[in-house]
Amino acid sequence: MSQKPVNKNATRNAARLLDYLCETAGKSIITGQHTQTNQMEEITYIHEKTGRRPKLRGFELLAYSPNINYEGASYECLKEIYDNRGTLDTALEWAMTSEGILTFSFHWFSPLGGRDKSFYAANTDFDVSRVLIEGTPEREAFYHDMDKIADLLKPFCDKDIPVLWRPFHESDGDWFWWGAKGPETARELYKLMFEHYTGKHHLDNLLWVWNCRLPEGYPGDEYVDVVSVDVYLEEYRATDYAGEYEELVRNTSDKKVAALAEVGYLPDTELLERSHVPWAYFMTWSKEFIIGEKYNTTGNLIRTYASSYTLHE
Numbered sequence: 134m135s136q137k138p139v140n141k142n143a144t145r146n147a148a149r150l151l152d153y154l155c156e157t158a159g160k161s162i163i164t165g166q167h168t169q170t171n172q173m174e175e176i177t178y179i180h181e182k183t184g185r186r187p188k189l190r191g192f193e194l195l196a197y198s199p200n201i202n203y204e205g206a207s208y209e210c211l212k213e214i215y216d217n218r219g220t221l222d223t224a225l226e227w228a229m230t231s232e233g234i235l236t237f238s239f240h241w242f243s244p245l246g247g248r249d250k251s252f253y254a255a256n257t258d259f260d261v262s263r264v265l266i267e268g269t270p271e272r273e274a275f276y277h278d279m280d281k282i283a284d285l286l287k288p289f290c291d292k293d294i295p296v297l298w299r300p301f302h303e304s305d306g307d308w309f310w311w312g313a314k315g316p317e318t319a320r321e322l323y324k325l326m327f328e329h330y331t332g333k334h335h336l337d338n339l340l341w342v343w344n345c346r347l348p349e350g351y352p353g354d355e356y357v358d359v360v361s362v363d364v365y366l367e368e369y370r371a372t373d374y375a376g377e378y379e380e381l382v383r384n385t386s387d388k389k390v391a392a393l394a395e396v397g398y399l400p401d402t403e404l405l406e407r408s409h410v411p412w413a414y415f416m417t418w419s420k421e422f423i424i425g426e427k428y429n430t431t432g433n434l435i436r437t438y439a440s441s442y443t444l445h446e
Contacts, residue, residue, distance in 0.1 A: 134158065134390060134411070139327075139358055142337045147295040150234065151340055151358055154390045157444065158411035162400065163234065164438065164445045165189030165416035166423060170216035171223055175417075178424045182431055183438035186446040189234040189297075191416050192224040193217055195252065198242035199281045200274070202251065210249045221285055228294045233446055235289075236297035236342070236394075236416065239282070243310050244274035254313035262314045265321055279326060283334040290338040299342040299394055300326055303363055304350055316350025327356050344394050346377075348384040359413070360385040361394035369428070373404040378412065397422050399429050402440035 134155045138148055157163055164187040166175050173190075180186050196217035203211070228235050240252040247257035263271035289296055304312040304319030311319045323343070330336045340358040343351065351357075362381045364374060374393060381391055393400065393415035400415055422428045438445055 134388075136358065136388075136390060139341060139355055140331045140337055140339070142331070142335070143340075144290070144293045144295065144338045146293045147338050147340055150295040150297075151390070154359065154392075154413040158390050158413040159409045161442055161444050162402070162405060162412050163188050163414035164443050165191060165234075165236070165414050167191035167193070167238065167395070167416055167419040168220075169193050169213075169419035171219045172216070173223070175419055175423050179434065179438070183435050185438045187233075188445050189236060189414050189416060190224070190227065191236045191238055192220045193238050193240065194220065194282065194285075195240040195242065197221065197282060197285055198240075198252075199278045200244055200247070200251075201242050202248055206249050213250070221288075225288060225292075225294070228289070229292065231446060234297065234414070235294065236299060238302060239300060240309075241278070241311070244278045245271060252309055254308060254310045257310055259310050260314075261310055261322070262318055264325070265318065275322075275325075276329070279329055280334075283330060283336060286330075286336055286339070287334070290336050293338055295338050295340060297342050297359065297392075298339040299344050299361065302344040302394065304345040305347045316345050316347045319345065320350045320352045323352050324356055327352075342392070342394065343385065346381050346384050351385045354386050354388055357386065357389055359392050360389045361392040363395035364393060365395075365397040365418075369398050371401040371404060372398075373408045373410045374400055374412065375408055375410045378410050392416075397428050399433055399437050402437055402442045406440070406442045 166187040196214045243251040243257035243259035249256050251257040263269045264275045301311045301319045304316045307313050342359040343357040344361045346362050390413050392413050417423045
């Protein structure tokens with residue numbers, strides 16, 4: 134498989150990264166880890182246990198949300214915000230001093246209203262469907278927030294550091310405000326952002342990662358560089374996630390490189406080496422999903438990072 138970035142003005146390094154993902158898929162798999170806090174304790178843990186570090190790091194932008202309601206926020210919410218501050222500085226420094234790959238997640242506190250962790254639909258009355266209507270306060274707030282985040286992303290573009298950008302993730306569910314009105318609405322939000330970020334802000338270093346497995350949500354091949362899925366199995370089983378791959382490409386596109394954007398359990402590298410399911414990368418979720426024995430055993434972690442099939446720092 135070979136692809137050109139959907140942004141025709143994509144930077145040289147963004148195009149190179151997409152080439153690399155396409156070349157990797159089915160031959161190897163890039164190891165990835167989400168780092169929810171600026172301390173990146175997950176990376177330290179992996180290195181302590183395996184002697185290696187993941188090649189792809191996921192950084193979280195939630196603390197950069199322009200509309201955070203601190204008044205009455207729970208301790209858990211405030212701790213998540215404070216622990217997350219400064220992640221973009223850390224990401225930029227790491228990208229400039231390594232050959233690693235960046236991907237960003239954004240648990241976006243609702244642009245208007247909301248309480249506590251207002252990226253959850255249950256914690257906000259923000260009506261996302263009104264973003265699609267010209268002249269509404271919801272649309273104005275949505276664009277206001279997008280502009281603020283665009284300014285924070287520009288240093289990466291200025292240095293031609295490519296970013297796997299995954300906005301409006303898990304829109305096949307209704308737990309986040311951007312998915313609360315269905316995947317079709319989230320699809321339109323994604324297209325609005327794509328046009329705004331490529332047309333106005335010229336964030337040409339972004340590769341666009343779509344993260345919904347429902348066919349009615351797919352924005353179209355002209356908007357997507359990578360199709361991806363988040364998979365959290367109820368209990369551990371050795372898997373190459375072949376079934377999830379078939380479902381994903383059937384419902385989105387078989388012309389795009391595919392990724393396990395979030396997993397609870399590590400894929401089984403022995404199975405992958407036999408099946409060659411063409412996942413370009415996986416990213417294990419943070420905290421207890423990788424630290425400790427609750428989800429991934431130390432034995433499985435060591436086997437994954439010692440495998441000749443995996444790529445790491």
